[in-house]
Amino acid sequence: MLETADTTRARRSRRPTAPAWLLVALACAGQFLVVLDMSVVNVALPSIRADLGMSASGLHWVVNAYSIAFAGFMLLGGRAGDLYGRKRMFLTGLALFTLASLAGGLAQDGRQLLLARAVQGLGAAILAPATLTIVTSAVPEGAARARAIATWTAVGAGGGAAGGLVGGALVDLMSWRWVLLINVPFGVLLLAGSLWWLTESRAGDGRRPDLPGALLVTAGLATLAYGISRTEAEGWTAPATLVPLAAGLASIGLFLAVEARTADPLMPLGLFRLRAVSAANAAMFVNGSAMFSMWFFMTLYAQNVLGYTPLEAGLALVPSSLAIVLAAKLAPRLMYTAGARTVATLGTLLAATGFAWQSTMSADGGYVTGIMLPGVLMMLGAGLASTPLASLAVSGAAPGETGLVSGLVNTSRTMGGALGLAVLSTLASARTAGRGTPEALTEGYALAFRTGTGVLLAGAVLILTWLPRRTSAP
Numbered sequence: 001m002l003e004t005a006d007t008t009r010a011r012r013s014r015r016p017t018a019p020a021w022l023l024v025a026l027a028c029a030g031q032f033l034v035v036l037d038m039s040v041v042n043v044a045l046p047s048i049r050a051d052l053g054m055s056a057s058g059l060h061w062v063v064n065a066y067s068i069a070f071a072g073f074m075l076l077g078g079r080a081g082d083l084y085g086r087k088r089m090f091l092t093g094l095a096l097f098t099l100a101s102l103a104g105g106l107a108q109d110g111r112q113l114l115l116a117r118a119v120q121g122l123g124a125a126i127l128a129p130a131t132l133t134i135v136t137s138a139v140p141e142g143a144a145r146a147r148a149i150a151t152w153t154a155v156g157a158g159g160g161a162a163g164g165l166v167g168g169a170l171v172d173l174m175s176w177r178w179v180l181l182i183n184v185p186f187g188v189l190l191l192a193g194s195l196w197w198l199t200e201s202r203a204g205d206g207r208r209p210d211l212p213g214a215l216l217v218t219a220g221l222a223t224l225a226y227g228i229s230r231t232e233a234e235g236w237t238a239p240a241t242l243v244p245l246a247a248g249l250a251s252i253g254l255f256l257a258v259e260a261r262t263a264d265p266l267m268p269l270g271l272f273r274l275r276a277v278s279a280a281n282a283a284m285f286v287n288g289s290a291m292f293s294m295w296f297f298m299t300l301y302a303q304n305v306l307g308y309t310p311l312e313a314g315l316a317l318v319p320s321s322l323a324i325v326l327a328a329k330l331a332p333r334l335m336y337t338a339g340a341r342t343v344a345t346l347g348t349l350l351a352a353t354g355f356a357w358q359s360t361m362s363a364d365g366g367y368v369t370g371i372m373l374p375g376v377l378m379m380l381g382a383g384l385a386s387t388p389l390a391s392l393a394v395s396g397a398a399p400g401e402t403g404l405v406s407g408l409v410n411t412s413r414t415m416g417g418a419l420g421l422a423v424l425s426t427l428a429s430a431r432t433a434g435r436g437t438p439e440a441l442t443e444g445y446a447l448a449f450r451t452g453t454g455v456l457l458a459g460a461v462l463i464l465t466w467l468p469r470r471t472s473a474p
Contacts, residue, residue: 039163072218168314292417327383351381
């Protein structure tokens with residue numbers, strides 16, 4: 001046994017030290033896959049429904065099964081990386097994500113696909129926190145680390161932006177299954193490279209992961225979303241609606257009780273006593289509940305109403321995708337001159353303007369005024385609002401809690417998006433009332449965008465009245 005351990009140590013000592021840029025590249029590749037799969041399936045939804053016979057009201061679960069599991073377990077994934085090793089969690093999350101992608105691509109019915117998407121989200125929640133930690137560990141503090149984090153952020157934004165185009169090309173040239181199967185060869189290659197080049201690191205602070213908290217908040221969100229989706233067929237007062245809604249609220253209430261009592265909470269409630277943290281997370285939740293649904297409804301409108309192919313729908317959203325990347329890069333510069341709160345407010349109002357414009361859609365709309373320009377406004381606003389909100393939240397926390405607060409901001413945005421998509425898709429389906437004509441579908445999608453406009457206006461008021469005024473840059 002001693003010889004085996006010595007041999008292992010000798011082998012590791014002969015292994016060349018990976019350059020920092022390679023470690024950053026590996027981490028960014030993992031982040032790209034995670035963010036890509038939040039958006040890549042949108043353009044494939046009509047094909048998935050036709051092939052697997054899924055209902056219109058249940059179709060949003062292809063998106064939400066991933067996002068709810070991702071949001072619910074993300075903080076747990078970050079804590080597990082601190083305790084058990086960032087490399088180990090990176091590899092575990094990536095392996096789970098890759099296997100679930102394979103299972104989803106081979107799914108024979110809707111239930112198999114939804115289960116695979118939920119496991120994908122769990123893998124992403126384990127993988128994503130480790131990617132940023134690997135980046136910060138690989139590069140010394142200072143300008144170089146700032147550039148590395150900027151690269152990581154840009155790659156993440158690029159993954160979300162590329163989803164529509166990549167998904168459209170895969171669906172048109174092969175089939176919807178390849179929006180999931182494409183992850184398998186890339187995941188295997190990334191696993192091999194990471195297994196060889198990444199080195200292990202951990203915090204070793206003796207704290208334990210809060211598994212009960214993660215299970216309760218994920219179950220609560222999923223049950224709430226399911227209850228909301230039942231309102232279309234059953235109404236708000238039917239037992240089939242009220243029971244899951246009550247169960248979801250009870251789970252979230254129990255989660256808050258557990259977090260208040262446990263020694264190592266997943267979400268330390270004391271952080272929300274800080275005005276900047278609580279206000280920024282609330283704004284992220286509200287804004288995310290509207291903005292997250294934009295890609296879902298735009299791709300359905302382009303294909304189901306205007307008759308675009310999946311590839312054409314992906315290409316149609318390229319200007320919107322570029323807009324959010326541009327705005328994310330522009331936001332820090334504007335924050336120096338106008339202040340973070342002002343930029344967040346303007347971004348939210350700009351997004352609301354795009355939503356209001358999109359709500360005037362028609363069944364025979366043109367591309368420029370019916371998709372491109374309102375889409376660009378929506379995503380410019382999303383990019384401008386997200387960066388200052390995250391900056392304000394982190395600026396209100398103690399230095400040792402900035403990583404946790406960053407995770408809270410991302411969790412709030414994703415949770416809001418999951419519940420918002422459930423509500424808006426239910427409203428849209430109820431408006432169409434089973435009618436599948438382009439005119440009826442347009443009415444439903446327009447209602448979703450009108451509702452989103454109101455939500456974003458409420459978000460702008462929340463930012464103006466609750467967020468503290470700060471003019472410092474991130």
